[in-house]
Amino acid sequence: MQAWTLVVFLLATMAVAYHLGRKRAIVRAGGASRIKDLHSLPAYYGLYAALWAGLPALLLMGLWVGLQDQILITLVTASLPPEMLEGLSDGRVGLLINDIKNLATGNIVSMDVTPAIQVAAEQYTRLRGIFQWAMWLAVAAVAIGGLSFAWASTEPRMRARNRVEGAVKVMMIVFSSIAILTTLGIVLSVVFESLRFFDQVSPLEFFFGTRWSPQIALRADQVGASGAFGAIPLFTGTLMVSVIAMLVAVPIGLLSAIYLSEYAARRVRALAKPVIEVLAGIPTVVYGFFAALTVAPFIRSLGASLGLDVASESALAAGLVMGIMIIPFVSSLSDDVINAVPQSLRDGSYALGATQSETIRRVILPAALPGIVGGVLLAVSRAIGETMIVVMAAGLAANLTANPLDSVTTVTVQIVTLLTGDQEFDSAKTLAAFALGLTLFLVTLSLNVIALTVVRKYREQYE
Amino acid sequence: MSTMAEVIEPTAGTISAADLASSQHSRATVGDVTVADPRMTCRGVDVWYGAKQAIKGVSLDIGKHEVVSMIGPSGCGKSTFLRCLNRMNDTIDGCRVTGSIKLDDVDIYDAGLDPVPLRAQVGMVFQKPNPFPKSIYENIAYGPRIHGLTNNKAELDDLVETSLRKAGLWEEVKDRLDQPGTGLSGGQQQRLCIARTIAVSPEVILMDEPCSALDPIATAIIEELIDELREHYSIAIVTHSMQQAARVSQRTAYFHLGDLIEVGETNDIFTNPKHKLTEDYITGRFG
Numbered sequence: 001m002q003a004w005t006l007v008v009f010l011l012a013t014m015a016v017a018y019h020l021g022r023k024r025a026i027v028r029a030g031g032a033s034r035i036k037d038l039h040s041l042p043a044y045y046g047l048y049a050a051l052w053a054g055l056p057a058l059l060l061m062g063l064w065v066g067l068q069d070q071i072l073i074t075l076v077t078a079s080l081p082p083e084m085l086e087g088l089s090d091g092r093v094g095l096l097i098n099d100i101k102n103l104a105t106g107n108i109v110s111m112d113v114t115p116a117i118q119v120a121a122e123q124y125t126r127l128r129g130i131f132q133w134a135m136w137l138a139v140a141a142v143a144i145g146g147l148s149f150a151w152a153s154t155e156p157r158m159r160a161r162n163r164v165e166g167a168v169k170v171m172m173i174v175f176s177s178i179a180i181l182t183t184l185g186i187v188l189s190v191v192f193e194s195l196r197f198f199d200q201v202s203p204l205e206f207f208f209g210t211r212w213s214p215q216i217a218l219r220a221d222q223v224g225a226s227g228a229f230g231a232i233p234l235f236t237g238t239l240m241v242s243v244i245a246m247l248v249a250v251p252i253g254l255l256s257a258i259y260l261s262e263y264a265a266r267r268v269r270a271l272a273k274p275v276i277e278v279l280a281g282i283p284t285v286v287y288g289f290f291a292a293l294t295v296a297p298f299i300r301s302l303g304a305s306l307g308l309d310v311a312s313e314s315a316l317a318a319g320l321v322m323g324i325m326i327i328p329f330v331s332s333l334s335d336d337v338i339n340a341v342p343q344s345l346r347d348g349s350y351a352l353g354a355t356q357s358e359t360i361r362r363v364i365l366p367a368a369l370p371g372i373v374g375g376v377l378l379a380v381s382r383a384i385g386e387t388m389i390v391v392m393a394a395g396l397a398a399n400l401t402a403n404p405l406d407s408v409t410t411v412t413v414q415i416v417t418l419l420t421g422d423q424e425f426d427s428a429k430t431l432a433a434f435a436l437g438l439t440l441f442l443v444t445l446s447l448n449v450i451a452l453t454v455v456r457k458y459r460e461q462y463e
Numbered sequence: 464m465s466t467m468a469e470v471i472e473p474t475a476g477t478i479s480a481a482d483l484a485s486s487q488h489s490r491a492t493v494g495d496v497t498v499a500d501p502r503m504t505c506r507g508v509d510v511w512y513g514a515k516q517a518i519k520g521v522s523l524d525i526g527k528h529e530v531v532s533m534i535g536p537s538g539c540g541k542s543t544f545l546r547c548l549n550r551m552n553d554t555i556d557g558c559r560v561t562g563s564i565k566l567d568d569v570d571i572y573d574a575g576l577d578p579v580p581l582r583a584q585v586g587m588v589f590q591k592p593n594p595f596p597k598s599i600y601e602n603i604a605y606g607p608r609i610h611g612l613t614n615n616k617a618e619l620d621d622l623v624e625t626s627l628r629k630a631g632l633w634e635e636v637k638d639r640l641d642q643p644g645t646g647l648s649g650g651q652q653q654r655l656c657i658a659r660t661i662a663v664s665p666e667v668i669l670m671d672e673p674c675s676a677l678d679p680i681a682t683a684i685i686e687e688l689i690d691e692l693r694e695h696y697s698i699a700i701v702t703h704s705m706q707q708a709a710r711v712s713q714r715t716a717y718f719h720l721g722d723l724i725e726v727g728e729t730n731d732i733f734t735n736p737k738h739k740l741t742e743d744y745i746t747g748r749f750g
Contacts, residue, residue, distance in 0.1 A: 353583030
């Protein structure tokens, strides 16, 4: 019996329970004409019955599926001849169990199949069959039991609406905690892996070292793999690319926002705003090869004609393209906050004989400034976390340089390189990715918090 | 032609038929729209919002040193008319104004005239106090700064103080000029907006229901202030409160559905209205 047939059965039971509960309530009230005697609408009694039929059974099923394998393994291990397990480490026992399971499901087995293992595998198959049947019966019994309980407790004075709404509220709390717990889980796993990294490499070296060369020697005589984890070149590279991006995005985005919200005719605005926002819809990988294949060679040949030495993958190319990608963020957020400045302030300024540009410079922009700053900070955190463009266009060499024509690398690029391909998961090289990720996360998180606080403060001013 | 004759007859005198030629469906205005010593003269003013006509052939003078109040039910066009007097309607899409509006014999809708300096001459106070989110001082200094009215900081300080004194706000705020104007009470904010308008020394001040967002005490203070300001400025005020019109104004104009129905001395209008519509409105039969 497959688990999904059980789920279908439960859904069907819930549907039946809904109708039974609804009918039962009407009958107990004394017919369709006496519905007003019921505490709640009949549908609530139906939902009440459906919840009783479905929820406890689903809970039991979830628990059963979660625990079944553990219990099975314990039982099978206990039945193995003791001399087989003698002197085996935990890891070896795990392998043995895996082999038994593989044998039982007909997969490839890593060791010679002894009669004892054959027996254990057969027992495993048999037990699992029994367990699945037992689960079917238990879950179905609970479902029917829940339905009967709801049936029995349905009477006109029962507050079905309150109970259903209470149950729905609990469900919503559970679901929202799933989102929160997932975030928490990701953060904690990153934190713990980072701690393991900092056991091997001191935080001092990581945060203040100026040499980044994460290749670690696997053998003592290996050349060119020293394993240096100074992240400063990564931080400066990230900073440089982000600064170039913001130098492009802020003026263009802000000025186009001012034009669109204050000067443009309605038809121009209706056309231009969506077109600018299309920029936000272009996949970053497209920006990436645009930067690597179009912009970077262009800058290189431009630099060559001016007698400059430009790397074929330069920070400038990556930053310019990233800036273009971020324009819609800045312009759209700025447009919103400029539009949120009340018309009465504009009127007040015009009524004093101010021109439109005076009004924009002296009244609207100062009033909108906190919101614009918030928008720019959100754009910065986006730029810092951006990966695809820099992977393709900025390069991999961890140069500590202030020259935007050089190739630089960023935190995100290094995380990608550290984790691409086959890696061992306990070497400092791999764990370094977690430390970089944690740093990145903390920086963008604090930028977002600051940005949101600033934006919220601004909102309070006019509401 | 019958409509034209009907229009011209009661307001005969200074108005020529040509002034009214563009206006098609206007009603006659009862009473004398002219004054002996006008600051602003409006003749046959029509306003359209797109295809809808909001003001129909309105003619009205605003004299020097007088308060003219404009009353009438909601949507009668009194605010629209007021906003024509400093071309604030220019900022509204699809708004079209015809007819003649003159300030000191200069046509303010002349194609060659820049509306920006005009608005310094004809200031405006709005229904809801709208101080800038700047300090009290900066709120007042805003106008003088953009028009370059003062040469140095001391002159600007003086101007800020005189403006606040004229608006009766100086004593209340002199110790906190650097605090935000938005932190004042509603009545204080409105007086701040009046002080801001005075600071650019306008000739005319337009007030669009300046007390409708204020409590009775703040209203009384503003009304007293309006009476004092009459000494230096011409004032046109739109109000929904007939008591307010009676208290602050010398002349009253009654608007109805885009028409100027009746104009006269405030006392006459309230004690002895000549037009049926005016009488109905004043006695509270509608509106």
